Amino acid sequence: MNAPVSAPKLYDCRDAFAETIEMLAANDARVVAVCNDSVGSSKLGGFKAKFPERLINVGIAEQNMVGVGAGLANGGQLPFVCGASCFLTGRALEQIKADLAYSNANVKLVGISSGMAYGELGPTHHSIEDFAWTRVLPNLPVIAPCDRIETAAAVKWAAEYAGPCFLRLSRVGVPDLLPEGHVFELGKANLLRDGTDLTLIANGTLTHRMVKAADILAARGIKARVLNMATVRPIDEAAIVAAATQTGAILTAEEHSIYGGLGSAIAEVVVEQAPVPMKRLGVPGVFAHTGPAEWLLDEFGMAPHAIAEAAEALIKRK
Amino acid sequence: MEPKELERVARQIRLRDVQAVFEAGAGHVGGEMSAIDIMTALYFRVLRVWPDDPKNPARDRFVLSKGHTACALYVTLAKRGFIPEDEISTFLQPNSRLNGHPNCNKVPGVETNTGPLGHGLPVAVGMAKAAKLSGADYHTYVMTGDGEMQEGSNWEAIMAGAQFGLDNLTLIIDHNRFQQGAALSDTNDIAPLRPKLEAFGWDVSEINGNEMGEVVPALEHRSDRPHCIVAHTNKGHGISFMQDKVDWHHKVPSKEQYDIAVRELSEAL
Numbered sequence: 081m082n083a084p085v086s087a088p089k090l091y092d093c094r095d096a097f098a099e100t101i102e103m104l105a106a107n108d109a110r111v112v113a114v115c116n117d118s119v120g121s122s123k124l125g126g127f128k129a130k131f132p133e134r135l136i137n138v139g140i141a142e143q144n145m146v147g148v149g150a151g152l153a154n155g156g157q158l159p160f161v162c163g164a165s166c167f168l169t170g171r172a173l174e175q176i177k178a179d180l181a182y183s184n185a186n187v188k189l190v191g192i193s194s195g196m197a198y199g200e201l202g203p204t205h206h207s208i209e210d211f212a213w214t215r216v217l218p219n220l221p222v223i224a225p226c227d228r229i230e231t232a233a234a235v236k237w238a239a240e241y242a243g244p245c246f247l248r249l250s251r252v253g254v255p256d257l258l259p260e261g262h263v264f265e266l267g268k269a270n271l272l273r274d275g276t277d278l279t280l281i282a283n284g285t286l287t288h289r290m291v292k293a294a295d296i297l298a299a300r301g302i303k304a305r306v307l308n309m310a311t312v313r314p315i316d317e318a319a320i321v322a323a324a325t326q327t328g329a330i331l332t333a334e335e336h337s338i339y340g341g342l343g344s345a346i347a348e349v350v351v352e353q354a355p356v357p358m359k360r361l362g363v364p365g366v367f368a369h370t371g372p373a374e375w376l377l378d379e380f381g382m383a384p385h386a387i388a389e390a391a392e393a394l395i396k397r398k
Numbered sequence: 399m400e401p402k403e404l405e406r407v408a409r410q411i412r413l414r415d416v417q418a419v420f421e422a423g424a425g426h427v428g429g430e431m432s433a434i435d436i437m438t439a440l441y442f443r444v445l446r447v448w449p450d451d452p453k454n455p456a457r458d459r460f461v462l463s464k465g466h467t468a469c470a471l472y473v474t475l476a477k478r479g480f481i482p483e484d485e486i487s488t489f490l491q492p493n494s495r496l497n498g499h500p501n502c503n504k505v506p507g508v509e510t511n512t513g514p515l516g517h518g519l520p521v522a523v524g525m526a527k528a529a530k531l532s533g534a535d536y537h538t539y540v541m542t543g544d545g546e547m548q549e550g551s552n553w554e555a556i557m558a559g560a561q562f563g564l565d566n567l568t569l570i571i572d573h574n575r576f577q578q579g580a581a582l583s584d585t586n587d588i589a590p591l592r593p594k595l596e597a598f599g600w601d602v603s604e605i606n607g608n609e610m611g612e613v614v615p616a617l618e619h620r621s622d623r624p625h626c627i628v629a630h631t632n633k634g635h636g637i638s639f640m641q642d643k644v645d646w647h648h649k650v651p652s653k654e655q656y657d658i659a660v661r662e663l664s665e666a667l
């Protein structure tokens with residue numbers, strides 16, 4: 081399946097999350113939303129209007145929020161625990177480990193405005209460590225959807241999945257990439273474009289930039305395979321090994337530190353199972369300067385033309 | 399500086415702050431307006447600080463724990479001579495050192511990086527404890543939001559401050575009754591604050607935090623225990639249409655609203 085070449089309309093994936101959780105709640109009385117004074121930023125206003133008693137706002141208290149989520153799950157509710165990803169994962173990491181992952185509590189974590197979505201608010205509000213922090217935990221699927229369609233599909237999947245998981249959402253607009261009606265499968269990458277010269281792998285807000293980079297490369301006669309890999313854990317080993325053996329080079333890009341994120345997870349598979357040249361794009365292990373989200377992505381070498389250049393340099397190493 | 403003069407400076411800071419937020423198209427103007435009188439009194443009267451020697455070990459410490467109101471701190475620091483006043487126009491611009499939350503490695507006068515709520519008070523306890531260990535006589539001030547006091551880390555620090563006998567520590571709670579999305583009373587109502595702090599062993603004053611005549615003596619008050627000032631303030635203080643409206647946590651004024659704000663603040667000058 082090939083992605084549309086240009087999909088000009090951009091969507092805030094939080095809207096897809098909000099619509100889907102409201103739909104789920106209408107059909108399942110167990111669905112509750114838990115938040116930390118983040119009704120607006122988590123787009124839970126509609127949910128609150130429809131199900132006021134099922135919107136549990138604990139105040140500005142993330143550790144308490146995750147613990148309360150675990151208790152709600154124990155009592156038979158189906159909690160979606162929502163907050164800015166930086167505070168949700170950073171502040172409450174031990175609760176996520178002990179109360180959710182280790183205890184196998186049926187809690188769905190929804191990290192909002194992850195990556196550098198809060199651009200100008202600075203590194204305290206950037207969540208470019210959350211893949212690393214969460215993917216090391218056993219029993220916690222980590223998922224970063226690439227568009228509104230995959231977001232809705234992943235939220236539906238999460239409601240059915242028995243156990244904790246972490247959905248990492250942004251607020252930065254992205255075009256549609258997956259077909260309407262797409263069904264989310266945990267740990268399964270989506271082939272957006274096939275190619276033989278190298279493979280570009282991304283998730284979240286970077287997938288559409290990879291597609292654009294592949295267009296640029298195509299114009300230069302380079303056939304890039306593009307994989308959308310929303311699931312960071314469990315990682316799709318089969319798709320990675322196939323990419324390595326069939327295309328001979330892998331370029332990754334993510335709105336995350338290059339240490340410990342998607343690129344690292346892919347590199348772990350490549351090194352052990354199918355060593356080929358690789359390049360990881362992302363935030364290069366620094367606290368970002370002041371600036372808006374998309375500008376920062378460009379600054380860190382993830383503008384489509386810069387991705388294409390990195391791809392050309394990588395191919396030379398084959 | 400006397401209270402009358404401090405009031406004038408506070409109004410100038412309010413004016414520059416709302417202008418910076420308007421021009422940047424982002425900021426946290428409500429919580430800035432509530433806190434500016436206290437920050438003005440600190441920097442223009444109470445704190446022993448040296449703008450040309452910002453790291454002097456003898457300096458009093460001020461930690462803005464409610465880091466989202468950084469713009470007010472930047473304007474105050476600029477007016478006090480820590481950074482150039484014309485640098486305020488770079489607030490939130492690409493590569494500016496004035497981002498949405500204060501950075502102590504870039505901005506002289508900032509003591510520690512804040513932004514995630516519930517961090518400043520524990521750090522301030524450490525600063526005050528360090529002075530006890532070294533025999534330094536600086537005083538440590540920290541300002542939190544009232545919503546921020548919902549973070550459990552604050553209460554851990556409050557217990558530590560009492561246990562350590564930190565009579566060199568003053569916590570100011572900007573009690574403007576609103577947090578990000580709603581009133582505190584509709585979210586997680588931690589009022590009344592006084593009995594809670596007293597139960598934890600602190601000396602507590604309650605003041606009108608937008609009234610310079612009450613702010614100054616409260617900041618200068620010393621005790622044999624850590625001191626908490628519950629500062630009753632108005633979110634959006636000084637700008638009629640913002641005052642006590644939940645929307646003004648991080649809303650940006652339109653051109654018309656901005657003009658009204660400038661007019662009101664200038665009239666008072």
Ligand SMILES: Cc1ncc(C[n+]2csc(CCOP(=O)(O)OP(=O)(O)O)c2C)c(N)n1
Nearest residue numbers: 117429513514515543544545546576577578
């Ligand atoms: C740990 C953490 N959680 C959430 C936020 C998002 N946030 C920023 S300001 C704010 C509301 C703060 O309310 P309050 O402390 O009363 O501040 P003020 O009214 O003085 O602006 C929230 C929830 C944050 N910065 N840090």
Ligand SMILES: [Mg+2]
Nearest residue numbers: 544545574576
């Ligand atoms: Mg408040």
